[in-house]
Amino acid sequence: MLGAVGAFVGMSAVAGLLVTAAVTPAIAATGMAANNSIGVFEGLPEYLEVGQLAQPTTIYAKTADGGDYAMATFYSQNRLPVGFSQISQAAKDAAIAGEDPRFYSHGGVDIQGTLRGVLSTVSGGGVQGGSSITQQYVKNVLLQKCEAMPVKSDEQKKAYQTCVDDSTGVTPDRKVKEMKYAIGIEKKYTKDEILQGYLNIAGFGGSVYGIEAAAKYYYNTTAAALTPAQAASLLAIVNEPTTLKIDNPDSETNGAANGYAKNKERRDYILQKMYQYKKLTKAQYDEAIKTPIQPVITPSTRGCTTAGGAAYFCDYVQRIIQNDPSFGKDKDSRTAAFNRGxxxxxxxxxxxxxxxxxxxxxxxxxxxYSVDIGGVLVGVQPGTGRVLYMAQNKNFSDDPDVLNTSNEYTSVNYATDQDYGGSNGFQVGSTYKVFTLAEWLKQGHSLYESVNANVRTYNQSTFTDSCNGPHEGAPWRPTNDSPGEEGWRSAQNATTNSINTAFVAMASELDLCEIKKDAEAFGVHSANGDPLATNPAAILGTNNIAPLTMATAFAGIANNGMTCTPIAIDKIVGADGKEVPAPASKCTQAIDPAVANTMAKALQGPVENGTAQGMNTTGVDMLGKTGTTDNNEQLWLVAATTKVAGAYWVGNITGHQDMRRIWPTHGTTPAIARKAVMQTMMSSAVGKYGGDDFPAAPDKLVRGVQVAIPDLTGKTPAEAQSILKGVGLQMADGGQQDSTAPAGTVSGTDPAPGTSVGKGAVVTVFTSNGSLVAVPNVVNQKLSEAQKALTAAGFGVKVNGGGGPTSTVTAQDPAGGTPAKAGTQVTLTVTDPSAKPTPGAKDNGK
Structure with a gap:
């Protein structure tokens, strides 16, 4: 009894203040005080910042005809704000009749209703009812501010609950503050604006807020088209949103068994009041009263699951907002902005x-499949970084119950980094070789320059790494994917055929740290944020990278070395209709254009006649590179034109299945099928966007510096190798051959001395076995002297036409200087000066 009396006295005092301060808008505006006690009331703040209502965020994509296709909608409160003229008169009348019949005559606080609330408080033992529409609007505005607060930590949850209690708690202090705010609202806004705001902010059960969203959800109509029966049914929910909502016919409180009796009871009360205040004719009232509660529930689906196959792209867009500091100081506030903004x-x-x-x-x-395999196709636009497509083989879901049913579903986006909903990434295999190629060209080497691609064992500490110093580890013996790929190979041949041993040989002449920096310049990074590894094996693609990252890097190669970070958003428009700055692509010159253009030339090799031969059927310049990891667990094919770059990954999500030993589709293996996949994808890209010729690569980086092969005849092999190395050429041992040179010395080269070749070219050097002797030149010698010389050199002698010792040799066969084996017969032609002239012969000397 004492508590009830105290509450009565407290509320009566408040009511007394309000009789003076708020009975009409005119008096409230003057701030007139009846006595000194009104000063306490006037000391309360009256200004309330309404702010923006929580509204759904929608993600769009452009259709072929230029229209906007709504892919997905996100909201914490399903609200679709509408203007005053977009709300039916029936809904406005229902709100006033049911909640605040004197709305258009009081100054923000209904004194009669407040006094009724005082009496209810006394009889019920608590603060009750009596709130005007303006007061309810104030309470909802305050509650909206609470709803925007993060609630993850215990401290945040406590702060949130305090905010809710301050906004909705049933205490005299809160009611006084609410009343003062209501008076301030009435000073600032018109009655129609307050009613519109109230109908847009009110809760209609669950996550449905505002009259427009309620009309759509419960009756599949608009706020403008609501009938009196529908409007009254919806406004009934506002009174008790949990128990009076009509979207669950099986609930105990408003189920089909009682015909939504609770809602109907409140609805009919509102309709009776509308009739009482002459907002309905008798006929309209009778028709509305006999109308059964028949909702047409139309759920407003939300989240990326509505985007179908583009759900992973949708999720990527959502996470871009959540990761961008311009949308909030932390992830919680950014998520709230996304869901409410x-x-x-x-x-x-x-x-x-x-x-x-x-x-x-x-x-x-x-x-x-029998094993858990995944696949991704993702493409970007060179020069802008715009992500054009992103698809994977799984269905998207972030519902734990769904995810536990089958590995057909996943929330992991295999195309992106971990921070954007992706995985830890996948080893990229030989697609990473392009960065060794970049550094090879940067250091002045050329495509035609050759390296020793023989299978060899390397001491890992011999590789240069200015980032991390010498690498320790067991001796490393890299091999190739196919036999017959050894020997001396040019950088172009190594790229076309993806020869591991050749690239290892190239890297052994470079700095592994610089290769990593080249990759980073093209936007490459580990999917989980770890630093890229620089150990020797990394050049063959052991880093775990996301497909979107590799597509971005290849787009940079195709774009003259200008790499643009990926973006997925063209434009953002806020709820107020003003454009909000969207995350922009950052374009940087990853490498000199001349080097990039030479890389593009080299990477046309795999597509034209190498590991991806047959992929390009478009007639447009296209570069590409395959990638295969150890045991064929992950497969890649990345390609680009000047207009579109795309990456294809297929491989193991879990387990270690060989992608060359399964036949999941098309009667073939994923290894064989990858060319067909990218042929389809890139052909479609070219069909829509076209493509230009790649710029010509400079001859210096293609053919390299030209060097004349020196004459090495007679040099020892060691001397020959030193001389060749000194002029930038490589030596290959051609073995022994018959020669007049001293045994063990150089007898000849291929190409021949004086031939111009590119720096790094391989010169085959032959050594002499000493088996040949140069035939002495005996022409013009006397026969006896000639015979003696030939015999001494180990040759046989045959004389044509006889002749005496003093005869002169006029010809010999083989000719003098000809290499020949010992014992070879030399035929001499001679003349005898003592012989008499033949009768009848003329003396031509006279």
Whole structure:
């Protein structure tokens, strides 16, 4: 009794103040005080910042005809704010009749209703009812501010609950503050603006807020088209949102068994009040009363699951906002901004290419198989970084119950980094060799320059790494994917055929740290954020990288070395209709254009006649590179034109299955099928975007510095190798051959001395076995002297035409200087000066 009396006295005092301060808008505006006690009331703050209502955020993609396709909607409160004229008069009348009949006559606080609340408080033992629509609007505005608060930590949860209690708690102090705020609202806004705000902010059960969203959800109509029966049913929910909502016919409180009796009871009360205040005719009232509660529940689906095959792209867009500091100081505030900010996000997604990507990945990589395999197709636009398509073989879901049912579902986006919903990445295999090629060219080597690609054992400490110093570890003996790839290989041949041993030989002449820096310049990084490894094996692709990252790097190669970070958003429009700055691509010159253009030339090799031969059927310049990891566990094919770059990954998510030993689709293996996958994808890209010729590569980086092969005849092999190395050439041992040179010395080269070749070219050096002797030149010698000389040299002698010792040799066969084996017969032609002239012969000397 004493508590009730105390509450009565307290509330009566408040009511007394309000009789003076708020009975009409005119008096409230003057701040007139009846006595000194009104000063306490006037000391309370009256200004309340309404702020922006929580609204859904929608992600769009452009259709082929230039329209905007809504891919997905996100919200913490399903609200669709509408203007005053977009709300039916029935809804406005229902709100006033049910909640605040004197709304248009009081100054923000209904004194009669407040006094009724005082009496209810006394009889019920607590502060009750009596709130005007303006007061309810104030309470909802305050509650909106609470709803925007993060609630992860215990401290945050405590702060949130304190905010809610301060906004909705049933205490005299809170009611006084609410009343003062209501008076301030009435001073600042018109009655129609307050009613509109109230109908847009009110909760209609669950996550449905505002009259427009309620009309759509409960009756599949608009706020403008609500009938009196529908409007009254919806406004009934506002009174008790949990118990009076009508979306669950099986609930105990408002189920089908009682015909939504609770809602109907409140609805009919509102309709009776509307009739009482002459807002309905008798006929309208009778029709509305006999109308059964028949909702047409139309759920507003939210989240990326509504985006179908583009769900992973949708999730990527969402995480871009969550990771961008411009949308909030921390991830919680950024998530709240995304779910409540009412953004219209227009993305870079090309629906045409996305459809091709979805169909292709679905055709070649099954959602489920005897082993858990995954596949991704992702593409970007060179020069802008715009992500054009992103598809993978799994269905998207972030529902734990769904994820536990089958590995057909996953929330992990295999195309992106871990911070953007992706995985730890996948080893990229030989696609990483392009960065060794970049450093090779940067250091002045050329495509035609050759290295020793023989299988050899390397001491890892002999590799240069200015980042981390010498590498320790067991001796390393890299091998190739196929036999017959050893020997001396040019950088172009090594790229075309993806020869591991050749690239290891190239890297052994370079700095592993600089190779890593080249990769980073092209935007390459580990998917989990770890630093890129620089150990020798890393040049063959042991770093774990996301497919989007590799597509971005190859786009940079195709774009004259200018690499642009990926973006997925073209434009963002806020709830107020103003454009919000979207995360922008950052373009940097990763490498000198001359080097990039030479890389592009080299990377046309795999597509034209190498490991990806047959992929390009477009007639447009295209570069590409395959990648295969140890035991064929992960497969890659990355390609680019000047207009579109794309990456294809297929491989193990869990386990260690050999991708060359399974036949999941098309009666073939993923290893064989990857060319067909990218042929389809890149052909579609060229069909829509076209493509230009790659710029010509400079001859210096293609052919390199030209060197004349020196004459090494007679040199020892060691001397020959030193001389060749000194002029930038490599030596290959051609073995022994018959020669007049001293045994063990150089007898000849291939190419021949004086031939111009590129720096680094291989010169085959032959050594003499000493088996040949140069035939002495005996022409013009007397026969006897000639015979003696030839015999001494080990040759046989045959004389044509006889002749005496004083005869002169006029010809010999083989000629003098000809290499020949000992014992070879030399035929001499001679003349005898003592012989008499033949009768009848003329003396031509006279």
């Amino acid at each position: 009412g953004y219209k996000i227009y993305t870079t997604l090309d629906l045409d290419l996305q459809k091709v990507a979805e169909d292709t990945i679905s055709s070649y990589v099954p959602k489920t």
